[in-house]
Amino acid sequence: MKKTIEGSIAVAEVARDCGPDVVACFPITPSTHIAETLDKMYTNGEIKSYTAVESEFSAISMLVGASAAGARAFTTTDSQGLALMHEVLFAAAGMRLPMVIVNANRSLSAPLSIWNDHQDSVSERDSGWIQLYCKNNQEAVDTVPQAFKISEDTNIPVMVCFDGFYLTHLVEQIDIPEKEVIGKYLPKRKAEYKLDPENPITMGMYALPTHYQGFRIDLHQDVLKAAENVKKEMEAWGDVSGRKYGNGLWEEYHAEDAEYLFIGMGSVMENAELAVEKMRKEGKKVGLVRIRCYRPFPSEVVEAIKGKKGALVFEKAVSMGADAPLYAEISSAMKEKGADVPLSSYVGGLGGKDITVGHIEQMFGEIEGGPVKKVWDGETGAPKIKKSLGAGEENGGA
């Protein structure tokens, strides 16, 4: 049903309709509206359980217990909250416990910032979680049911990432899938193994060097294999909802005949779509490749990049002291698959610095001269403060 609704509330409605047994949340900007909405739903008897815990660490720990007991488990967080969960993220994946986190992407301290970038979830890329990045709120509500399905089919936890403020607080028209549609798509969880006194098992054991590596590599292999589930569920969800986002792993936009490509993740890619539309009208052959599934990393995305005159990776995360993470991975995949395309790296949009259509046009323009590696520090696009408002020369530039 189409509604004009805030992104956070739409996500909460879909999470509710996925029928979670256990929800545990801790407030953190900008994911708080999702938590508040779920609490309200609990007070109205719309979800079975909601616990307002004393920390994100306890939220994720409650999900571990709940999932181990065979329940469907959900939480939402971002930034410092996700970082606080770090230890348990690895354990939850290692214990092969399905669960879903909606992460409202936000920067990490210090300095403190409540605004958007991808440093929080990108920093958890090695945790063993599947990570799906959404470009808009419609995709976020479409991804949550898929996330549960993928997670419960693979016994790998899934993180749905959508941009804090740009999406969480955006009120727009969203087609919210009906509860019946979700119900038909997402059957009740059937846990392969669980904490059950009738059939006692020991979970979370410790492993000596003989066994430890085997467990970790099994998880790695299964995360890689989960790419098939991500693709399959995109098809299946497309069939019931009528909406699809590429092949589930990545989405292309005017990429096939493009000479230059812009590669990235999240809501900036909707701005990039506008930039491409504009530039196409001007006769410039540009296109987009949006990475939707960051883990497992779809290295076959290189097929969409091959043969171009140039491509740039734009990302809202830094690997301190090294190449930017998404650029490094695409670069490595290109080398492995013999794609010899000049690849540029742009880091930007950190802590909520705006990336506008104009900026994206400029970046496209820059790479025509050869590969670039830089931090994008363009104008914010905010209106300049006029002198008549009393601002001095030195701070008049917004």
Added chain:
Amino acid sequence: MVKPELENKELFKSGHTACAGCGVAVGLRHIMRALGKDTIVVNATGCTEIFTSAYPKSAWAVPYIHCVFENSAPVAAGISEALRAMGNDHTKVVVISGDGASYDIGFGHMSGMFERGHDVLYICYDNEAYMNTGVQRSGATPWKAHTTTSQVGKQIRGKMQFKKPLTEIVAAHNVPYVATSTSAHYADLQQKVQKAKEIKGPSFLNVLMTCVPGWGTTPSLSMQYLKDAVDTHVWPLMEIENGFSKLSMKPEKKPVEAYLKGQKRFRHLTEEDIAEIQEMIDERWDHWVWKEKVDQERKAGLEASE
């Protein structure tokens, strides 16, 4: 004291790798017999996890889960919520975690669990230091005790701080049933476990358990030290039910030296140290006797007025 009826079979199995004389292994066996098979055990990282769950072997005949060091309370809360949501109103969720997990690293999360009132029995096995990593001081380590991070040197002699009063802190959360016991007082322990198990809501047991290498004792004296801990009034056995405290035993006081002597962690104590410890223990014991009197009179008064 009536010895509890125990029809349950052993649910904590032999073949684990605990040290000879481990007070924890003995305690776990008694606890599990009292809990019965309709139980899910949540365990923090620590000795118990290591000596009972080395893949592919397990000493647990009930469902068991370990996640990380500081989250046994919220993991248990998650299981409890899941059981409730899925319509299971009989299985008991029980945390069994050490003093490091309970007094220190998991303290805030445990407090959160008690404040929210999840239906979980939390058992802290208190062996008074981080034993799994080789005896480092915790909030549960007693004053003056030697550990590898509260060493005895030329200027400082053992732990400079007092033991955290965890039992009282938990009781202050209005947890309806809080009690202390030891591995050696197994009838007392089992009775308290059975009582706690029946509580719908949170309950807490703080159980003193010997660590042979950590305390520097002999395996054969493992239970004797726990008996002495109670008989010297170092570790009073008590229950705090709905806020009303009651001592479970009032043994005739043995001098504290009977408990301290022979434990390597205390061998550096001077006569003055021992006298000071004795004074503190007497003061604490008097406090508990007084508190029991006040609480029980108040309880009787309330019952009479009902």
